[in-house]
Amino acid sequence: SQTIHQWPATLVQPVGSPLSLECTVEGTSNPNLYWYRQAAGRGLQLLFYSVGIGQISSEVPQNLSASRPQDRQFILSSKKLLLSDSGFYLCAWSPYRKAEAFFGQGTRLTVV
């Protein structure tokens, strides 16, 4: 069966520090991968998605970037964190476009 791992679970970082969040999927190949953010309140917003190695699409302009160095690995990064980057970050995968998506357990990021 397929599983998705996301770490760390919580993170407190100072303003201006770099960020690297990692997500890996097991038990499948060539998944579609996604990063979402849930800021204060309830809404979730799509940040990036990837349909293959090295292929990244960005949905919103921001202080973040994403990379997919391996088939089942998706990384969210920032060179310098802002206070507004605080939030709950969720990684997700789906077997192909428009298919059911499955989410990781999330990383709660607090920028101080």
Add this chain to the structure above:
Amino acid sequence: GIQVEQSPPDLILQEGANSTLRCNFSDSVNNLQWFHQNPWGQLINLFYIPSGTKQNGRLSATTVATERYSLLYISSSQTTDSGVYFCAVEDGGGGADGLTFGKGTHLIIQP
């Protein structure tokens, strides 16, 4: 882009009651999912239902794609049903991949 509206935003019920949560969307969709966000923030998949009706225990869902809405039914509510329920859709045309979420319904089941 596609718009998703959920109602009601908040719902407080007694244990044992039934509830109906609604999701309206503004355009055709290829993917519609219902999630339950638990107290730790994890999104639990409830239904993948771009059209039709499905049931899983006390939960069922119906999507009427031609009228652009979906309903989530919870029967005989339990306190463990508390949390936020999200509807999320994916564009049915050639638009970008990824889910667009509604703002959620915050459900509180009181003992």
